[in-house]
Amino acid sequence: MVEEFDVVVIGSGPGGYVAGIRAGQLGLKTVVVEKSEIGGVCLNWGCIPSKALLKNAEVLSLFHKSAEFGISFDNLTADFSKAVERSREVVDKLTKGVAFLLRKNNVEVINGEAKFKTANTIEVGDEQILTAKNIIVATGASPRSIPPLPIDGETVITSRHALELADLPESVAIVGGGATGAEFSYLYNAYGVDVTLIEALPNILPNEDLDISLELEKSFSKQGINIMTGSMVNAMLKNGNRATLEVLQGDEKVSVEVDKVLVCVGVQANTDGIGLDEVGVELEKGFIQVNDRMATNVDGIFAIGDVTGELLLAHAATAQAVSCVEHIAGVDNPPLDYQKIPRATYCHPQVTSFGMTEQQAKEAGISYKVGKFPFTASGKAIAIGDTEGLAKVVVDSEYGVILGAHLIGPDVTEILGELLITNLLEGTVSEVGWLPHSHPTISEVLKEAVLDSKGEAIHI
Numbered sequence: 348m349v350e351e352f353d354v355v356v357i358g359s360g361p362g363g364y365v366a367g368i369r370a371g372q373l374g375l376k377t378v379v380v381e382k383s384e385i386g387g388v389c390l391n392w393g394c395i396p397s398k399a400l401l402k403n404a405e406v407l408s409l410f411h412k413s414a415e416f417g418i419s420f421d422n423l424t425a426d427f428s429k430a431v432e433r434s435r436e437v438v439d440k441l442t443k444g445v446a447f448l449l450r451k452n453n454v455e456v457i458n459g460e461a462k463f464k465t466a467n468t469i470e471v472g473d474e475q476i477l478t479a480k481n482i483i484v485a486t487g488a489s490p491r492s493i494p495p496l497p498i499d500g501e502t503v504i505t506s507r508h509a510l511e512l513a514d515l516p517e518s519v520a521i522v523g524g525g526a527t528g529a530e531f532s533y534l535y536n537a538y539g540v541d542v543t544l545i546e547a548l549p550n551i552l553p554n555e556d557l558d559i560s561l562e563l564e565k566s567f568s569k570q571g572i573n574i575m576t577g578s579m580v581n582a583m584l585k586n587g588n589r590a591t592l593e594v595l596q597g598d599e600k601v602s603v604e605v606d607k608v609l610v611c612v613g614v615q616a617n618t619d620g621i622g623l624d625e626v627g628v629e630l631e632k633g634f635i636q637v638n639d640r641m642a643t644n645v646d647g648i649f650a651i652g653d654v655t656g657e658l659l660l661a662h663a664a665t666a667q668a669v670s671c672v673e674h675i676a677g678v679d680n681p682p683l684d685y686q687k688i689p690r691a692t693y694c695h696p697q698v699t700s701f702g703m704t705e706q707q708a709k710e711a712g713i714s715y716k717v718g719k720f721p722f723t724a725s726g727k728a729i730a731i732g733d734t735e736g737l738a739k740v741v742v743d744s745e746y747g748v749i750l751g752a753h754l755i756g757p758d759v760t761e762i763l764g765e766l767l768i769t770n771l772l773e774g775t776v777s778e779v780g781w782l783p784h785s786h787p788t789i790s791e792v793l794k795e796a797v798l799d800s801k802g803e804a805i806h807i
Contacts, residue, residue, distance in 0.1 A: 348474060348475055348476065349476040349477075349478060350378070350475070350476070350477050350478070351376075351477075351478050351479070352376045352377060352378050352455075352477060352478070352479040353370070353375035353376045353377060353479060353480065353481065354366070354367075354370045354375050354376070354377045354378075354479055354481045354482075354483065354672070354675065355377075355378055355380065355461075355469050355477050355479040355481070355482045355483070356370070356377065356378070356379045356380065356482075356483045356485055357380050357461045357469070357482070357483065357484050357485060357486055357621065358379075358380075358381065358387060358484070358485035358486045358487060358617075358652070358654075359379050359381040359384075359385050359386060359387055359445070359456070359485075360386065360387020360388060360389050360390070360485060360487050360652060360653075360661075360664065361386075361387065361389045361390070361394075361652070361661040361662070361664045361665050361668075362387075362485040362487075362651040362652030362653075362664030362665060362667055362668045363379055363381070363387060363483070363485030363651075363652070363668070364379065364385065364386065364387070364445050364448075364449060365664075365665045365668040365669065366379075366483050366485060366651060366668035366669075366671060366672050367379040367449055367452070367454040367456075368448055368449060368452050368454065369668060369669050369672040369673070370454070370672045370675070370676070371449075371452030371453050371454045372452055373672065373673070373676040373678070374676075375672075375675070375676060377453075377454045377455070378454070378455040378456070378457055378477060379449065379454055379455070379456050379457070380456075380457045380458075380459060380461040380469065380471055380477070381456065381457075381458060382458070382459060382460045382461070384442065385442050385445055385446050385449075385456065386438075386441065386442045386445050387485075387487055388487055388489075388507070389487075389661045389664075390438065390441055390442060390445065391438055391442065392506075392507050392510055393506070393510075393661075394661050395434075395437060395438055395441055396434040396435065396437065396438050396510050397434075397506070397510060397530060397531075397534075397693075398693055399430075399433060399434035399437045399438075400430055400431070400434050400510070400534055401530060401533070401534055401693050401694070401695075403427075403430035403433070403434075404533060404534045404537035404538065404695070405537075405695055407425050407537050407538065408537050408695065410423055412732065415732055416732070425538060425539075427513065427514070427515050427538055428513040428514070431510070431511070431512070431513050434510070457471055457475070457477075459471040459472045459475070460472070460620075460621075461477075461621060462620070462621050462622040463482075463621060463622030463623065463625055463626045464476070464622065464625075465626065466482075466626045466627075466645050466646065466647055466648055467479060467480060467482065467647055469482060479647075480647055481647055481649065481675045482647060482648050482649070483641075483649045483650070483651060483668075483671060483672075484621070484623075484628075484635060484643075484648065484649065484650040484651075484654055485650070485651050485652050485654065485664070485668070486616075486617040486618065486621065486652075486654050487616075487617050487652055487653045487654055488614035488615060488616050488617055488653035488654060488656075488659065489614060489615055489617055490505035490506060490507060490610065490611075490613075490614055490615075491610075491612055491613045491614055491615045492505075492610055492612075493522075493580070493610070493612055495580050495581060495582050495583050496522060496580060496583055496608060496610050498610065501588070502585060502588060502589070502590050502606075502607060502608060503583070503590065503607075503608045503610060504607060504608070504609055504610070505609070505610055505611075506527050506531065506609070506611060509531060509609055515535065515538055515539075515540055516540060516605070516606035516607040517540065517541060517606050518540065518541040518542075518543075518604075518605040518606050518607075519535055519540055519541070519542055519543070519605055519606065519607045519608070519609055520543045520545060520590075520592055520603050520605045520607075520608045520609070521535075521542060521543070521544045521545065521609045521611060522545045522580055522608060522609070522610050522611060522612060523545075523546065523610065523611035523612040523613070524544055524545070524546030524548070524550075524551030524552065524553070524574075524576070524611075525551075525552065525553070525554070525611060525613070526552070526690075526691075526692040527611040528544060528546070528551070528609075528611035529544075529551060529552060529563065529567075529692050529694045529698075530692060530693055530694050531609055531611065532544045532567065532572050532694065533567070533570070533572075533694035533695055534694075536567075536570055536571060536572050541573075541605075542571075542572045542573065543572075543573040543574075543575060543603055543605065544567070544572055544573065544574050544575065545575045545578050545579075545580060545592075545594060545603075546574075546575070546576045546577075546578065547577070547578065547579045548576065548577070549576055549577050550564065550576055551563060551564055551567070551574060551576060552692060552698060554690070555690070555692075555698060555700055555704070555753065556700065556704040556705055556706070556739060556741075556751070556753040557704070557705070557706060558705070558719075558737070558739055558753070559698055559700065559737075559739070559753045559754075559755045562696075562735070562736060562737060562755050563694070563696070563698060563755060564576075566695075566696055566735050566736075566755075567694075575594060575596060575601070575603075577596065577597060578594050578595065578596040578601070579594065579595050580592050580593070580594055580595075581593045581594065581595045581600070583608070586604075588606065589604060589605065589606055590604070590605055590606075590607075590608050591603070591604045592604075592605070592608065614653060614659060615633055616630075616633040616634045616635065616653065616654045616655075616656060617653075617654060618630060618633055618634070618635060618654060623635070626645055626648065627644070627645055628643050628644065628645050628648055628650075629643065629644045631656075632656070634654065634655055634656030635650040635654050635655050635656075636655075637649070637650050637651075637655050637657070639682035639683065640670065640671065640674045640682065641655070641667050641670060641671035641674070642671075642674075649671050649675070651664055651667040651668050651671050652664030652667060652668070655667070657685065658685050658688055660688065660690065660691075662688065662689070663685070663688050666683055666688060667683065670682070670683050686701065686702050686703070687701060687702070687767060687770065687771060688701065689701045689760075689763050689764075689767060691760045691763075693760065695757075696733075696735045696736045696755050696756050696757060696759070697754075697755070697756065697757065697758060697759045697760050698754070698755045698759070699754050699759050699760045699763045700751065700752060700753040700754065700763070701751065701752055701763065701766070701767055701770075702741070702749070702750050702751030702752060702770065703741055703750045703751035704741065704751060704753065705717055705739075705741050705751075707751075708741050708750055708751070713743065713750070714743070714744040714745065715741055715742060715743060715744055715750060716741075716742045716743075716744050716800045716801075717739065717740070717741055717742070717800060718739070718740045718742060718776070718796045718797050718798065718799035718800030718801070718804070719737055719738065719739045719740075719796055719799055720737060720738045720792045720795035720796040720799055720804060720806075720807060721734075721736070721737045721807070722734045722735060722736045722737060722738075722756045722757070722792065724795075724806050724807050725787075725789065725791060725792050726786065726787040726791070727787035727788050727789050727791065728756065728757060728789065728792075730787060731757065733756070733757040735755075735756065735757075736754070736755040736756025736757070736759070737754075737755060737756065737792075738752075738753075738754050738756070738759075738792040738793055738795070738796040739752070739753045739754070739796060740752050740753075740766070740776070740796050740797055740800055741753075742776055742797070742800040746775060747775035747776040747777055747800075747801070748770070748773070748775055749766055749769060749770050749774075749775070749776060749779075749797070752766040752767075752793075752796075754792075756789070756792070757789060758789060759789070762789055762790045762793060765779070765790065765793055766779065766793060766797075776797035776798070776800055776801060777801075779793060779794060779797045780794060780797050780798045780801065780803065782794065795807065
């Protein structure tokens with residue numbers, strides 16, 4: 348059976364399902380092919396369930412601080428299995444919502460494995476053939492392993508396994524100090540697990556501004572998380588259900604014995620077995636190469652999301668999806684600027700940023716200024732008892748353009764948008780500094796930080 352479409356989307360993650368919905372809105376006959384679960388890894392086994400679990404950790408941490416607020420109680424218990432159960436309920440609600448939106452926009456969904464037969468033809472299973480002038484690959488990526496730590500799903504696990512783990516270990520080594528490693532470190536530590544976070548580079552969250560990374564390290568250490576930076580796992584010995592890691596920390600060998608090892612060392616693109624070689628799509632280190640319109644080197648084939656390796660974030664995949672589909676439909680839109688896509692890490696304190704770090708501005712030879720404001724000077728942060736962190740802006744010296752913003756503190760992922768929209772609309776620190784902010788709010792730290800870049804901050 349051969350079916351003709353305007354657009355075929357392979358994969359239904361935050362890139363794929365959004366591409367399907369936008370194509371449907373624009374009147375394109377569209378089908379989304381998904382081999383597993385609607386919503387992809389992010390919705391089912393990534394962004395959403397992990398954030399649900401992190402909310403549980405936040406609530407539990409607040410209980411542990413209750414004495415500060417004059418509240419006391421006895422016999423506190425925390426059932427992690429109930430937290431996992433709640434996270435699955437959240438996922439179920441959202442996946443049903445995505446399925447509804449696809450139906451609402453007349454997008455057909457086919458369950459099965461897709462493979463290219465030609466540049467305009469997809470085979471699903473053994474009998475179903477789909478043809479389209481435009482095919483969008485949105486197959487995502489999978490957790491990567493490293494030679495000393497072969498994944499077995501029992502002792503050595505990935506974040507996918509961790510999100511199903513109803514019974515917590517007494518101790519865990521988390522290998523990789525990026526966003527995923529940081530989030531699970533906070534989560535497990537909040538539930539009383541002995542956490543060792545191992546990062547090969549000099550700091551955790553190595554892609555963030557150095558001041559932010561150092562602030563998070565200070566907070567994590569205060570929370571009781573053991574951090575080993577500049578450290579690499581050299582070997583592992585399994586002892587029944589436990590593991591002993593040999594960690595190289597400079598010239599020293601350190602032994603770390605734990606119940607579980609969670610590997611968070613990045614991802615690899617899901618490009619095997621879908622016929623990309625047969626149609627000549629260019630790959631680099633397994634990731635599909637695309638231009639600023641998400642087009643590959645083969646006419647009619649596009650790629651979006653983690654499979655491109657451009658920026659491994661769900662909202663980046665969503666932005667790529669809309670940009671790609673609107674280009675296909677002839678809608679005029681600007682190319683994506685990845686410097687304007689925010690990054691976020693949902694541990695506590697939260698971390699978020701966009702644009703250039705101070706180190707990047709320095710290396711680029713840009714004349715810049717820095718503004719900072721600590722949460723210890725924020726009235727709202729003091730009132731809610733959450734004063735760890737700071738707001739930092741990197742600003743062009745001549746015009747006051749915000750080149751980058753870097754925040755660590757309570758709920759900062761919710762307030763970064765103000766500085767992003769200022770940057771997008773070519774505003775400067777002057778406009779943000781002029782604008783009255785509600786008092787007391789967390790957002791006041793933004794006003795104070797930009798004023799600090801001009802030497803005009805009021806409250807510090």
